[in-house]
Amino acid sequence: MSEKIVPKRVYFTIFGLLIGFTLLTVWVASRDWGAFNTIIALTIAVTKALLVALWFMHIKYSNRLTQLVVASGLFWLVIMVALTLFDYRTRSMGR
Amino acid sequence: MADSHAVTHHSALAHHFDNMEQQREAGSLGMWVFLLTEIMFFGGAFTAYIVYRNLPSAPNKPSISEAFVAASNTLNVKLGLINTIILICSSLTMALAVYYAQTGVRRKQIIFLLLTMVLGTAFLVIKGFEYADKIKHHHIPGKQFEFAEPFQHQAQIFFTIYFAMTGLHALHMIIGIGILLVITWMAWRKRFSPEWHAPVELFGLYWHFVDIVWIFLFPLLYLLGYHLHSGGGH
Incomplete structure (x- = not known):
């Protein structure tokens, strides 16, 4: 092993x-x-x-735990970018 | 090389681990948790970049995304490309250094650690020339900043992000080369074995991560308006 x-x-x-x-x-x-x-x-x-x-x-x-940790990190990165864009991209709507 | 099955009491085994494998996996998991903080750290900078590029332009003002293209066009694509290739080469030499640490070939391990250091340094030297060029052309954000109208103001946003992100990246490279010096010295002192070479392996993860950051920086900073003057550079 x-x-x-x-x-x-x-x-x-x-x-x-x-x-x-x-x-x-x-x-x-x-x-x-x-x-x-x-x-x-x-x-x-x-x-x-x-x-x-x-x-x-x-x-x-790598083992499953490491893979899961890395994947979850990328998931959080996507949340940061996506939710920020939901805000900025919709600011000029309805003007 | 050495078949190290069932090493129950290796001298490098810390007492709170059951065996070498558990110790190794814990180390690598810890390194990854650190790298996740780095991903979020650089991710914040990338988010700033994305937000500015997608910002709707104000009425009667030049669009920021067009300013980004114009500013990106003043960067030297050739040097950016050379640096990208240098970094990929350094990732290969680092991967091979880890390989020779795992197989216990000390001489080749040291050679590839040194090569990684040389390539990292070459990257920084080229980056230095690029920065010098930016200073010469007054592309440093601030009072002295000069850029062709109508983007005088908006181009500063691009260059602020450019210097922040490439600067942070370069800082990571400088720290990396410092750590490489220590690791090479440790290899020289015969501190590593096929059973225990955690510093080499974990540093490898860091070095590859810095490479990944550049993989995103290169197209996002250098290539925005490359199609506008295909064949010709500045």
Whole structure:
């Protein structure tokens, strides 16, 4: 029951994907996708963050408790952003 | 390397843990709880950014989101991209340093810790050049601030957020490199083994977290108006 040792091959694969997504995000930004600009950029960023968290930070191999704690942290972050936006985005309504 | 099954009384086992595995899991959980406070800390800054970008523009005033695009366009995308790649490389070297700590290859562990430090330092040096450029162009918010009309006022909001967020990020890098120095010294003194290398592993989590923050900062700060001058930079 020793700690899970992730093979080096996995790290190199994730590294390659991260570099690929970085170049993709710059290429995507060089064209205008209208209202989707930010959505595309954020989708790529979230994907990269997940790659780092799951494999580099070993969340994929962690126990359930750690995974639950991390997920709940992200949930609280979403609450902070979403409820703040509910406020600011609706302030000019009805004027 | 060393098959360390059923290490019941390892010298690094604190008395309040049953076994090494429980100690390791508790350490990693604790580190994650700390990182959650960091997520909320940077999350607050990201929320400020999101709120300003989505703020409806006041009548007869230039829109803030357009000012963000104009201000973002003055940042150096090439340097931002190079720094993104440097940070991803440093995450790889850090992951490998943890790998060689787990497998007990001390020499390679030290090499990859040093490489991580070098890459982190390179990032900060490039960031320094970028800041110097901002000072030269009077893009520091305050009395001296200069920006092409009509965004003279609104662009300051972008640059305030830019300096706050990249500054906090850089501070995390500086602290990280400081801790790396200590960890490398510990590795040099043969303090780590495949059974116990908690500082390397937990620091790795911190370093990757700082990488993730930059993964969001790069597109949100540098690439807002890149499509407006594809091919040409400032």
